[in-house]
Amino acid sequence: MRPDLIATREALPSAGAAQAELELSIDIARSSACERAFLKTSFDQARAGAADPANARRPLAGLAVSVKDLFDVAGQVTTAGSVVLADAPPAASDCPAVARLKAAGAAVMGRTNMTEFAFSGVGTNPHYGTPANPADPATPRIPGGSSSGAAVSVATGAAYIGLGSDTGGSIRIPAALCGIVGFKNTARLTPAEGALPLSSTLDTVCAMTRSVRDAILAHEILAARQVVLDRKPLSSYRFAVARTAMLDGMDATVARAFERALAGLRAAGARVDEIALAEIRGLGALQATGGFTAAESYAWHKDLLQQRAERYDPRVRTRIERGAAMKAYEYVDLVRARAAWIASVDAALRGYDAVLSPTVPIVAPPIDRVAPADGADPAQDAARDEEFFRVNALLLRNTSVVNMLDGCAITLPCHVQDELPVGLMIWHSAMHDDPILNIALQAQAALAATAGNP
Numbered sequence: 001m002r003p004d005l006i007a008t009r010e011a012l013p014s015a016g017a018a019q020a021e022l023e024l025s026i027d028i029a030r031s032s033a034c035e036r037a038f039l040k041t042s043f044d045q046a047r048a049g050a051a052d053p054a055n056a057r058r059p060l061a062g063l064a065v066s067v068k069d070l071f072d073v074a075g076q077v078t079t080a081g082s083v084v085l086a087d088a089p090p091a092a093s094d095c096p097a098v099a100r101l102k103a104a105g106a107a108v109m110g111r112t113n114m115t116e117f118a119f120s121g122v123g124t125n126p127h128y129g130t131p132a133n134p135a136d137p138a139t140p141r142i143p144g145g146s147s148s149g150a151a152v153s154v155a156t157g158a159a160y161i162g163l164g165s166d167t168g169g170s171i172r173i174p175a176a177l178c179g180i181v182g183f184k185n186t187a188r189l190t191p192a193e194g195a196l197p198l199s200s201t202l203d204t205v206c207a208m209t210r211s212v213r214d215a216i217l218a219h220e221i222l223a224a225r226q227v228v229l230d231r232k233p234l235s236s237y238r239f240a241v242a243r244t245a246m247l248d249g250m251d252a253t254v255a256r257a258f259e260r261a262l263a264g265l266r267a268a269g270a271r272v273d274e275i276a277l278a279e280i281r282g283l284g285a286l287q288a289t290g291g292f293t294a295a296e297s298y299a300w301h302k303d304l305l306q307q308r309a310e311r312y313d314p315r316v317r318t319r320i321e322r323g324a325a326m327k328a329y330e331y332v333d334l335v336r337a338r339a340a341w342i343a344s345v346d347a348a349l350r351g352y353d354a355v356l357s358p359t360v361p362i363v364a365p366p367i368d369r370v371a372p373a374d375g376a377d378p379a380q381d382a383a384r385d386e387e388f389f390r391v392n393a394l395l396l397r398n399t400s401v402v403n404m405l406d407g408c409a410i411t412l413p414c415h416v417q418d419e420l421p422v423g424l425m426i427w428h429s430a431m432h433d434d435p436i437l438n439i440a441l442q443a444q445a446a447l448a449a450t451a452g453n454p
Contacts, residue, residue, distance in 0.1 A: 018062035022050045022107050025064035029109055029158035037131040037152040039069050040076065041110035050107040058105030059217060065106040066159040068150050069114050071095045072194035080196045081114040081146075083127050084304055084311050095194020097163060097205050097222055104221045109159055112149030116313040118165060118198045119297065119320065121173045121360075121395035122388060123148030126313050126372045133364050135179050135421050141364040144174030144395065147208065151178040154208045161218045162208040167198045167293060169360075169399025172411040175208045176359035176423025181444075182208045183215040183410045183437070184402065186430045189223040197300055199293040202403045212440045215410065219437070228434045234442045235269030237353040242277035246398045250361045253415070257422035258358045261414040264450030265356070265443060272356065279345045280401060286337050287404075289330045290322045298323025315372075315388060338404060345405055346429050354432070354439050359411040359423030360395050398425060408433045410440045416451045 026043050028034060049055060050062030072078050072091035079085045094102065102108065113128055115121075123145030124130045131152045132140040143151050147164030151174030154162040164171050166184040175182025183206055190205040197203055207218040216227050241247075241262065250258065266272055297320045298305075309317060349355065370388040373381045402409040402425075409427030424447065426439055 018050055018056075019047070022046060022062055022064055025109065025158050025160075028156050029064075029153065031156075033134055033156045034152060034158050035131065036113055036129040037149040037156075037158070038066070038110045039079070039081070039113050039128055039149070042108060043110070046107035046109050049102070049105075055105040058103075059221065060101070060105040060107075060160075062105060062107050063160045064109045064158065065101050065161045065163060066109050066112045066150055066153040067098055068147050068162070068164040069111040070118060070165055070196050071098055071163060073098055073108065073111070076111065078196055080117050081125055081128065082116045082312070084308050091194070093194075096191040097195065100221050100224065101161070101163065106161070109153070112147070112153055112162065114148055114150075115146035115170075116316045117196070117297070117301070117320070118146040118167060118170055119293070119316045120145050120392050121169050121399075122370055122392050123174060124367070124371050124388070130367050130371060132367065133178055135177070135364070140367045141420075142177065142367055142370060142391075144177035144360075144364065146170040147174050150208055151175055151180065151182075154178075154210060155180050160209065160214060163222075164206065164208060165195060165198075166204045166206050166399075166403070167202045168396045168403050171204075171206050171208055172359050172399045172409060172423065172425060173395050176411045176413075176425075177364040177421055179413045179415065179421030180208055180210050181212055181215050181410065181412055182206075182423075183219055183440075184408060185219055185223060185433050186408045187406060188430075189225065189433065197296070199296045201292040201296060204403070212410070212412070212437065212444045215440070216437050219433070227437055229441070230438055231441070232438060233269060234265060234439070234446060235271075237439055238271045238273070238351065239265070240273055240275045240277070240349065240352040240355045242280065242355055242357060243274055244277050244280045246280065246357045246401070248361070249394060250358055251363060253363050253419050254358050254361055254422050257415045257419060258424065260416075260450055261424045261447055262356065264446050267450070268442070268446040273352075275348070277345070277348055277355075279341060279348055282341060283401065283404060286334065286341060289334065290326050292334065294319060294323035295326045295331055296323070298326075315385065342405055342429070349429065352428075353435055354426045354428050357398050357425045357427065359425040360398060362391070362394055363420040363422065365391055402427045406430045408436050410436055412440060412444055412447060414447050414451075
């Protein structure tokens with residue numbers, strides 16, 4: 001692992017400098033910019049860890065890290081953004097992801113807010129409130145989900161790394177909407193033990209950062225492997241733009257930023273082809289019975305639902321309960337169909353180093369358009385629910401393709417200063433992680449130049 005990859009650090013700091021950096025992160029975490037981003041803070045423990053002389057030569061050397069409320073931390077209750085598990089026993093030990101971050105010298109700041117049980121891309125939470133997207137101080141906008149608090153912690157500077165999970169886009173969606181970097185690795189590369197599951201088939205343990213260099217280091221720590229950096233120029237790569245579905249419904253800001261990003265990559269020498277990738281059309285039929293997430297989440301929640309259904313977020317409960325209707329043969333058919341679909345997409349992408357897509361087709365909408373109403377007006381409740389599910393489907397549409405592919409993807413900011421954040425997703429199938437990260441390093445520089453920030 002390479003400690004010089006932290007974007008704001010060219011060398012490991014002195015103990016005093018590390019403590020000063022941590023105090024700045026703590027000040028930001030306590031500020032109004034991070035309101036509702038953290039469900040529990042552990043600043044004193046973070047300080048103690050940063051002051052430990054053993055951390056001085058470790059890759060993260062006292063840097064602030066936030067942990068999504070999905071992961072076990074020794075002595076803390078893992079509630080997954082819900083009140084349903086508030087009286088659960090505390091974790092006996094750190095999960096592997098948290099343990100690896102601590103072993104690398106991370107100062108764990110606290111547990112971050114999230115969509116209840118990680119089941120939506122919007123990021124709203126009726127139990128603990130919804131943290132506002134820091135990109136627009138004038139209008140409270142959704143942060144994206146399910147790793148909502150993690151994204152806000154990184155985007156504000158309260159954390160250098162936000163540990164989260166990605167089942168259908170829960171890292172990439174909030175990263176794109178908040179204007180930061182989110183890398184979803186091939187799922188098998190990072191251990192998911194000690195993380196409360198949503199879908200054991202699709203769940204991926206990964207992180208958000210503010211640069212690709214930091215994303216590489218975070219991945220190296222979480223996966224306990226070293227990324228091979230070849231630093232080939234963009235002119236050595238061939239990219240595809242998938243026309244089918246993934247370009248539909250872009251709002252004006254996203255469409256403008258995406259076209260500008262493609263132009264910038266071409267100007268840097270990249271070869272970019274448009275392809276149909278018609279296989280994406282088959283995903284709807286493939287998941288018509290509810291998909292892996294509904295079936296596997298219901299299997300985990302069924303006993304809790306019998307005891308405490310009324311305490312769930314109704315929007316989350318509705319999606320989980322859909323899994324009760326899936327028959328065993330339908331689940332087996334889904335496993336087989338997915339394998340065939342992956343093989344078909346792999347064949348279609350042969351000869352391409354990566355696919356380029358908008359991470360999500362819209363910018364972050366205002367929270368009050370999608371947050372639960374107060375229940376006083378049934379018509380307003382129904383209208384907000386309808387808008388919530390419409391927005392949720394749009395946010396998940398592109399990113400979930402990569403999860404079904406068992407693939408890897410990174411989202412990079414591609415907007416300019418006067419625009420709301422827009423993400424460019426660079427993706428491919430399983431075990432293309434190192435090429436994707438290499439491409440992202442080069443693409444980040446090209447996009448910065450295009451945006452006028454060389």
